[in-house]
Amino acid sequence: xxxxLRKRLARLDPxxxxxxxxxxxxxxSQNLLEDIMTTPATExxxxxxxxKPNRWLVGAAAAALVVAVGGAIALTGGPxxxxxxxxxxxxxxxxxxxxxxxxxxxxxxxxxxAPLAFEGTVAAVEGxxxxxxxxxxxxxxxxxxxxxxxxxxxxxxxxxxxxxxGTQYLITAYDGNVNYCGFSGPSTPEFRAAFEQAFGG
Amino acid sequence: MSSETERRERFxxxxxxxxDPLQRYLRRRATAExxxxxxxxxxFTVWRRLDDVPRDAVLPWCYGVARRSLSNxxxxxxxxxxxxxxxESERERAPSENPADVLHDQDPxxxxxLAGLPPADREILRLWAWEQLxxxxxxxxLGSTANAVSLRLSRARKKLAESLTRQDDSIPxxxxxxxxxxxxx
Numbered sequence: 001x002x003x004x005l006r007k008r009l010a011r012l013d014p015x016x017x018x019x020x021x022x023x024x025x026x027x028x029s030q031n032l033l034e035d036i037m038t039t040p041a042t043e044x045x046x047x048x049x050x051x052k053p054n055r056w057l058v059g060a061a062a063a064a065l066v067v068a069v070g071g072a073i074a075l076t077g078g079p080x081x082x083x084x085x086x087x088x089x090x091x092x093x094x095x096x097x098x099x100x101x102x103x104x105x106x107x108x109x110x111x112x113x114a115p116l117a118f119e120g121t122v123a124a125v126e127g128x129x130x131x132x133x134x135x136x137x138x139x140x141x142x143x144x145x146x147x148x149x150x151x152x153x154x155x156x157x158x159x160x161x162x163x164x165x166g167t168q169y170l171i172t173a174y175d176g177n178v179n180y181c182g183f184s185g186p187s188t189p190e191f192r193a194a195f196e197q198a199f200g201g
Numbered sequence: 202m203s204s205e206t207e208r209r210e211r212f213x214x215x216x217x218x219x220x221d222p223l224q225r226y227l228r229r230r231a232t233a234e235x236x237x238x239x240x241x242x243x244x245f246t247v248w249r250r251l252d253d254v255p256r257d258a259v260l261p262w263c264y265g266v267a268r269r270s271l272s273n274x275x276x277x278x279x280x281x282x283x284x285x286x287x288x289e290s291e292r293e294r295a296p297s298e299n300p301a302d303v304l305h306d307q308d309p310x311x312x313x314x315l316a317g318l319p320p321a322d323r324e325i326l327r328l329w330a331w332e333q334l335x336x337x338x339x340x341x342x343l344g345s346t347a348n349a350v351s352l353r354l355s356r357a358r359k360k361l362a363e364s365l366t367r368q369d370d371s372i373p374x375x376x377x378x379x380x381x382x383x384x385x386x
Contacts, residue, residue, distance in 0.1 A: 009330035021224035135272040189353040
């Protein structure tokens with residue numbers, strides 16, 4: 001039955017193997033690949049200037065790319081230099097209070113009480129700051145980026161979850177403080193489903 | 202990765218592997234314009250992070266980058282929701298322009314059932330049936346674990362089957378009955 005369902009679903013695929021895609025040998029494909037390979041490949045540390053966009057990257061694509069791979073705009077450019085739509089980054093404190101004091105047993109109902117909830121991808125980790133690019137706001141905000149500040153070392157933050165660049169996290173916050181006691185953490189399908197249920201997403 | 206020549210060779214090998222499936226992945230989820238932009242983003246990311254691309258999961262890794270890039274892309278323009286709605290309504294309005302609609306017409310019951318699932322369930326089913334990924338690979342795309350994905354996938358399948366059954370119950374004599382019953386057996 002599983003195989004049958006998979007096949008039946010596959011028949012809804014708008015891009016099945018028979019539908020052609022652009023070949024890698026076309027001139028525009030070759031130009032794109034050549035442009036990429038002539039770009040300096042060294043990873044830009046957060047403290048260095050952002051890479052200059054290539055000519056094939058224009059407008060929103062360039063902005064999205066800078067956020068996706070270019071690093072911490074919020075840490076280097078400051079709010080005024082933020083090229084991302086949605087205004088200056090939101091700053092939250094993470095780890096400022098007694099971790100155990102705020103622990104409540106997890107439930108979707110409790111999760112739904114959080115005034116602030118979003119899913120974001122870590123764009124940069126520098127010292128005690130983590131910059132997340134917001135992928136989706138579930139509740140309470142519209143900033144394009146959120147900066148999490150921890151007073152003493154990142155290991156204090158979101159108990160047991162190191163922040164890795166490029167990984168997605170689901171975060172809730174109360175009064176400007178990240179709620180890390182089971183109500184924030186790496187994004188998994190289950191955790192995301194709880195957010196969707198809680199915030200009607 | 203030592204020499205420039207080696208980097209280029211590795212990049213070209215990856216690009217050859219992902220160029221076609223990545224375009225399919227994007228066109229299943231985005232407009233042609235967005236697909237082109239995100240394809241560039243992903244290949245650029247591959248070039249810059251060549252050493253991070255896992256050799257045994259090149260394509261799922263690229264799907265994961267594409268997923269985040271597409272998400273950023275849409276948010277950057279602050280039109281994610283409007284775009285999704287527009288895409289949906291475009292699909293309804295202009296069926297002949299989108300190959301998906303021809304296929305939707307072939308199996309409207311399933312298309313409706315799929316559309317009624319939560320976005321996360323829909324996406325996991327698409328990655329499974331359209332990209333033909335296994336749970337381990339889906340986990341790579343979504344940044345999850347194979348176990349969690351397996352569980353989630355089996356729940357999503359169950360929800361889909363239940364939704365198909367409900368459709369049949371609510372519409373007596375509906376033409377999808379035979380197919381859905383077949384599914385149940």
